[in-house]
Amino acid sequence: MSILTVPRLRRSGRDWPGHRLVVADELPLDCGAALGPFTIAYQTYGRLNPERSNAILVCHALTGDQYVADPHPITGHPGWWTTLAGPGGVLDTERYFLICANVLGGCMGTTGPREINAATGEAWALDFPVITIHDIVRAQKLLVDRLGIEELFCVIGGSMGGMQVLQWASSYPDRVFAAVPIAAAARHSAQNIAFHEVGRQAIMADPDWCGGRYLKEGRNPSRGLAVARMAAHITYLSEAALHRKFGRNLQDRNQITYGFDADFQVESYLRHQGSTFVDRFDANSYLYITRAMDYFDLAAEHGGSLPAAFARRQPRFCIISFTSDWLFPTSESRALVHALNAVAANVSFVEIETDKGHDAFLLHEPELFATLRGFLTGCAEQRGLPRFWT
Amino acid sequence: MSILTVPRLRRSGRDWPGHRLVVADELPLDCGAALGPFTIAYQTYGRLNPERSNAILVCHALTGDQYVADPHPITGHPGWWTTLAGPGGVLDTERYFLICANVLGGCMGTTGPREINAATGEAWALDFPVITIHDIVRAQKLLVDRLGIEELFCVIGGSMGGMQVLQWASSYPDRVFAAVPIAAAARHSAQNIAFHEVGRQAIMADPDWCGGRYLKEGRNPSRGLAVARMAAHITYLSEAALHRKFGRNLQDRNQITYGFDADFQVESYLRHQGSTFVDRFDANSYLYITRAMDYFDLAAEHGGSLPAAFARRQPRFCIISFTSDWLFPTSESRALVHALNAVAANVSFVEIETDKGHDAFLLHEPELFATLRGFLTGCAEQRGLPRFWT
Numbered sequence: 001m002s003i004l005t006v007p008r009l010r011r012s013g014r015d016w017p018g019h020r021l022v023v024a025d026e027l028p029l030d031c032g033a034a035l036g037p038f039t040i041a042y043q044t045y046g047r048l049n050p051e052r053s054n055a056i057l058v059c060h061a062l063t064g065d066q067y068v069a070d071p072h073p074i075t076g077h078p079g080w081w082t083t084l085a086g087p088g089g090v091l092d093t094e095r096y097f098l099i100c101a102n103v104l105g106g107c108m109g110t111t112g113p114r115e116i117n118a119a120t121g122e123a124w125a126l127d128f129p130v131i132t133i134h135d136i137v138r139a140q141k142l143l144v145d146r147l148g149i150e151e152l153f154c155v156i157g158g159s160m161g162g163m164q165v166l167q168w169a170s171s172y173p174d175r176v177f178a179a180v181p182i183a184a185a186a187r188h189s190a191q192n193i194a195f196h197e198v199g200r201q202a203i204m205a206d207p208d209w210c211g212g213r214y215l216k217e218g219r220n221p222s223r224g225l226a227v228a229r230m231a232a233h234i235t236y237l238s239e240a241a242l243h244r245k246f247g248r249n250l251q252d253r254n255q256i257t258y259g260f261d262a263d264f265q266v267e268s269y270l271r272h273q274g275s276t277f278v279d280r281f282d283a284n285s286y287l288y289i290t291r292a293m294d295y296f297d298l299a300a301e302h303g304g305s306l307p308a309a310f311a312r313r314q315p316r317f318c319i320i321s322f323t324s325d326w327l328f329p330t331s332e333s334r335a336l337v338h339a340l341n342a343v344a345a346n347v348s349f350v351e352i353e354t355d356k357g358h359d360a361f362l363l364h365e366p367e368l369f370a371t372l373r374g375f376l377t378g379c380a381e382q383r384g385l386p387r388f389w390t
Numbered sequence: 391m392s393i394l395t396v397p398r399l400r401r402s403g404r405d406w407p408g409h410r411l412v413v414a415d416e417l418p419l420d421c422g423a424a425l426g427p428f429t430i431a432y433q434t435y436g437r438l439n440p441e442r443s444n445a446i447l448v449c450h451a452l453t454g455d456q457y458v459a460d461p462h463p464i465t466g467h468p469g470w471w472t473t474l475a476g477p478g479g480v481l482d483t484e485r486y487f488l489i490c491a492n493v494l495g496g497c498m499g500t501t502g503p504r505e506i507n508a509a510t511g512e513a514w515a516l517d518f519p520v521i522t523i524h525d526i527v528r529a530q531k532l533l534v535d536r537l538g539i540e541e542l543f544c545v546i547g548g549s550m551g552g553m554q555v556l557q558w559a560s561s562y563p564d565r566v567f568a569a570v571p572i573a574a575a576a577r578h579s580a581q582n583i584a585f586h587e588v589g590r591q592a593i594m595a596d597p598d599w600c601g602g603r604y605l606k607e608g609r610n611p612s613r614g615l616a617v618a619r620m621a622a623h624i625t626y627l628s629e630a631a632l633h634r635k636f637g638r639n640l641q642d643r644n645q646i647t648y649g650f651d652a653d654f655q656v657e658s659y660l661r662h663q664g665s666t667f668v669d670r671f672d673a674n675s676y677l678y679i680t681r682a683m684d685y686f687d688l689a690a691e692h693g694g695s696l697p698a699a700f701a702r703r704q705p706r707f708c709i710i711s712f713t714s715d716w717l718f719p720t721s722e723s724r725a726l727v728h729a730l731n732a733v734a735a736n737v738s739f740v741e742i743e744t745d746k747g748h749d750a751f752l753l754h755e756p757e758l759f760a761t762l763r764g765f766l767t768g769c770a771e772q773r774g775l776p777r778f779w780t
Contacts, residue, residue, distance in 0.1 A: 031648035130648035190632040190656045191624065197657045198620045200650065201664070205613035207597055223595035231588045231621050234581065239716070242580040248687060256685055258421035258520035260590065260677060264684070266580045267587045274591070287650060294654070295646055297638060326629070326716070 020109060023142050027104075030132040037118070040143050041109025042101035045069050045085060046093035048147070054385050055149045056091060057140065058100040059157030059164035062289055063229075063281055065108040066100040069093070074280045083364055090372045094388055095380070096153065103164075104139040105131045105289050107282035114215060114282045125284060126212035133160070133296045137167040144175070151177055153383060154376065155315075158182040158361035159328065160289070163296050166336070169315055170298055176315040178379040180372065182361045183325050185332035186306055186339070187297040192327060195235055196290040199228030203283045212284055225283045226274030233273045238324035238357030242266060306339035314345040316382075318375040320361075320368065321351045327358040348375060410499060413532050417494075420522040427508070430533050431499025432491035435459050435475060436483035438537070444775055445539045446481060447530065448490040449547030449554035452679055453619075453671055455498040456490040459483070464670045473754055480762045484778055485770070486543065493554075494529040495521050495679050497672035504605060504672045515674060516602035523550070523686045527557040534565070543773060544766065545705075546570040548751030549718065550679070553686050556726070559705055560688055566705040568769040570762065572751045573715050575722035576696055576729070577687035582717060585625055586680040589618030593673045602674055615673045616664030623663045628714035628747030632656060696729035704735040706772075708765040710751075710758065711741045717748040738765060 026036035043066040048055060058068050058081065069085040071078055085091040091098055102110035105128070113128040120127070144152060155168045155176050162184020169179045188196075203209055206224030210217045234242075246266040250256065253263065262268040302308035317340055321333035330351045340347045352367045354360045361368065416426035433456040438445060448458050448471065455462070459469040459476055475481040481488055492500035495518070503518040510517070534542060545558045545566050552574020559569045578586075593599055596614030600607045624632075636656040640646065643653065652658040692698035707730055711723035720741050730737045742757045744750045751758065 126650075130650075187638065189629065190636045190638065190654070191627075191629045193638070193654050194620075194624045194632060194656050194660055197652075197654075197660055198617060198624065201620060201661070202592055202595075202617045204650075205592075205617055206595065227588060227592045227595055227617065230584075230591060234584045234588065237581075239579065239581045239719075242584060246580045248577065248580065248583070248690075260516075260520075260594075260681065262587075264580070264583050264587075266584050270584055270587055271591070291650065300638075329629075 021143055021146055023139075023146070025142070027135070027139055027142065029129055029135045029138075031129050033129045035104075035111065035129060038104075038111035038139070039109065039115070040101050040104075040111075040139055042066050042099060042143060043068060043070070044100075045098040046096055048097040048149070049385075052149050053151065053153060053383060054095065055097045055099060055144075055147070055152050056154040056156060057144065057152050057168075058085070058091070058098055059140070059155065059161035060100060060103065061157070061159040061161050062232075062293065063277070063286075064161070065106065066102045067108075068098060068100045072280070075276070080362060083362065084369070084372065090369050090376065091156075095385065099143070099147070101140055101143050103136045103289065105136070105285060105292065107285040110139070112282070113212070113284035113288055123215045125215065128284070128288065130291055131288060132292050133163045133167050134171065134301075136292060137164050137171065140164070140168075141172060141175070151175055153385065154178040154180060154379065156180040156182070156372075157184075159184060159358065160293050162328075163293065166298055166309075167296075169317070170301075170309045173310075173312045173314050177383055178318070178376070179315045180318045180320070180375065181333075181336070182320040182368075183322055183328045183358055184336075185328050186299060186309070186336055188294050189332075192235075193294045195232060195327075196294055198231050199290060200287050202227040202231070203287060206283075209283060212287075214283070220278070221283045222278040225278045225281065225286060226271075228286060229277040229281075230270045230274040233270060235327045236357060236359040238326065238355055240324060240355035241357050244355065245269075306335065307342040310340055310343050310345060314340065314343065316375075316379055317345060317347040318371070319347060319349045320371060322356065322358070322360040322365075323351060323353050324355045325358040325360065411533055411536055413529075413536070415532070417525070417529055417532065419519055419525045419528075421519050423519045425494075425501065425519060428494075428501035428529070429499065429505070430491050430494075430501075430529055432456050432489060432533060433458060433460070434490075435488040436486055438487040438539070439775075442539050443541065443543060443773060444485065445487045445489060445534075445537070445542050446544040446546060447534065447542050447558075448475070448481070448488055449530070449545065449551035450490060450493065451547070451549040451551050452622075452683065453667070453676075454551070455496065456492045457498075458488060458490045462670070465666070470752060473752065474759070474762065480759050480766065481546075485775065489533070489537070491530055491533050493526045493679065495526070495675060495682065497675040500529070502672070503602070503674035503678055513605045515605065518674070518678065520681055521678060522682050523553045523557050524561065524691075526682060527554050527561060530554070530558075531562060531565070540565070542566050543775065544568040544570060544769065546572070546762075547574075548572040549574060549748065550683050552718075553683065556688055556699075557686075559707070560691075560699045563700075563702045563704050567773055568708070568766070569705045570708045570710070570765065571723075571726070572710045572758075573712055573718045573748055574726075575718050576689060576699070576726055578684050579722075582625075583684045585621060585717075586684055588621050589680060590677050592617040592621070593676060596673075599673060602677075604673070610668070611673045612668040615668045615671065615676060616661075618676060619667040619671075620660045620664040623660060625717045626747060626749040628716065628745055630714060630745035631747050634745065635659075696725065697732040700730055700733050700735060704730065704733065706769055707735060707737040708761070709737060709739045710761060712746065712748070712750040712755075713741060713743050714745045715748040715750065
């Protein structure tokens with residue numbers, strides 16, 4: 001193994017904890033180009049057992065990153081899946097070895113549009129090739145290969161993370177024992193493409209975007225990126241959750257002010273979501289990753305047949321949706337279940353009743369925890385994993 | 391009557407047909423200020439009968455205008471409600487006298503932020519007072535007074551137009567014989583405020599907005615306004631309608647291009663919606679009118695009690711919602727029905743099964759036409775209106 005473990009990854013004047021794997025080989029991409037050399041930044045939690053059979057690959061969502069269970073190096077906030085990951089947790093780091101890699105095209109250390117293009121000595125910007133979910137998974141597979149893991153015990157992820165889970169199951173089914181796509185779909189819907197396009201246009205409309213060359217120009221399209229985040233954030237919640245959390249409550253005032261300040265709590269909340277996001281995310285990465293999601297269509301890769309995408313012997317599936325998720329509604333998960341049933345795959349499907357919307361997979365959702373714990377425990381027994389291996 | 395009818399209203403170098411009413415009196419506003427003198431631009435269709443009993447006030451939606459049934463003077467497109475309004479139509483111009491006024495704060499001739507503030511000789515911009523739905527209705531009432539109409543046969547409108555209908559019924563019930571709020575609500579929801587806030591932030595993020603003074607600076611925040619329109623437009627349709635119309639179909643190409651052009655038809659459609667909107671709408675008007683909608687909360691005007699908002703003898707109501715409308719869902723209409731039932735009002739309620747989403751009220755929807763025709767015909771008989779009065 002030629003893993004380069006760098007205790008501190010120095011970038012943009014900021015230090016953060018992280019591992020880094022330099023993959024010297026070229027990565028062939030769906031667009032026809034090849035990328036190389038390139039870097040995958042990743043985190044791990046727990047320890048790989050001697051049999052290398054207890055690895056869980058966690059796939060992050062659009063604006064996620066590899067910091068699943070430790071503080072984010074920029075914001076200082078706890079890891080994004082500490083509801084699940086940790087000692088004794090559902091993703092029990094005393095039992096499993098968790099791996100999470102920043103996606104290709106991302107902005108937390110893995111090669112993406114804000115990293116340096118060796119050919120020019122400047123940031124890639126829009127010269128970075130347009131990537132797909134399959135490309136993201138190809139890069140993850142290289143990492144898994146380098147870690148010497150023949151079969152992942154589980155691949156799990158929500159939203160775009162779930163798309164990656166599905167791509168793993170379709171493209172590398174012999175490398176996955178169990179697959180858990182949460183709040184996901186086998187293809188991105190017209191409505192979802194539309195919301196992504198609004199976000200991209202908001203970024204591109206910002207003069208500080210500079211045709212994508214903002215790093216070179218010393219600028220940052222933070223206003224456009226904030227608007228993109230605000231629009232997207234509404235889609236992550238449900239109408240009921242927004243009503244429950246905010247309703248028409250006013251922000252630090254007793255009556256409306258007849259102006260354009262944030263009179264309502266929901267306005268203040270959204271503005272906060274937008275302004276904090278730009279501190280940790282790259283605008284061009286947002287363009288590339290949303291595009292990868294738009295392009296995702298597993299059936300299209302197989303002549304329009306979703307069952308054909310799962311024609312090879314499949315891992316055990318646990319498919320989870322949320323009743324109030326209108327971004328990736330239950331109907332999308334049902335379509336997956338039907339396709340997997342058509343190839344006689346081993347599928348468990350749970351629709352969880354919640355008003356929290358799409359983001360429920362990131363929140364305190366006891367039925368989600370119980371479902372995952374049950375499924376993983378059952379799979380671990382089938383796989384013969386000890387409760388504690390140390 | 392001091393109605394100033396100007397055959398051609400000359401503004402911004404463009405001529406368009408229109409009537410204009412100059413109201414010399416001050417209009418007291420909810421914010422505490424008073425506006426005056428001010429102008430209401432309006433259109434009429436059909437003829438007022440000698441008894442002045444056949445007038446229907448049509449209230450337009452957020453981005454609508456007074457051109458209900460004749461071509462729009464800027465775009466040349468047919469009037470926005472030609473599905474209903476015209477000779478022999480549901481809003482039969484051989485029977486009824488239709489009136490539609492551009493709302494206060496609008497940008498088609500009625501006083502709004504892009505009109506000249508007599509006190510400064512410059513466009514109002516953000517010096518224009520923040521208005522409410524009640525203020526919009528107060529201005530309409532002045533117009534109706536000037537037209538010498540004691541009682542409107544009907545007030546009808548969809549979306550924000552429906553909010554105006556409800557305000558009429560609540561504030562001036564003795565001036566309305568029948569009320570038809572379509573796809574509306576008695577208060578704007580947290581989710582809807584959130585979407586409006588995204589649109590406003592997109593406009594304000596555009597450097598060409600210039601703190602609202604873009605007319606003075608000779609600029610136009612068209613990119614921000616286009617993004618606002620794109621985001622809003624998604625909410626006017628349903629996921630099913632977007633899927634049926636566009637799905638994942640590509641635009642003038644056989645395969646994806648691995649780029650940020652509009653590969654998908656839905657992207658091309660949205661971009662078109664954004665770019666054409668900015669030719670006919672004013673960015674500051676968008677801020678003011680969305681704010682008026684956000685502030686709308688009939689119950690709050692009456693100590694938190696929606697029935698109290700309808701305490702005085704009410705007109706006959708026909709309340710209509712659409713199954714696939716997620717912006718103003720049926721639950722909002724049901725809340726209205728319950729409040730009106732609580733005061734023993736005469737209420738008919740129809741939820742129309744359609745996949746067209748919120749915009750169904752503007753589209754070819756036969757059940758909507760049949761419902762409205764039946765309700766209006768019944769009301770006309772009760773009111774003693776002749777089938778043809780000439």
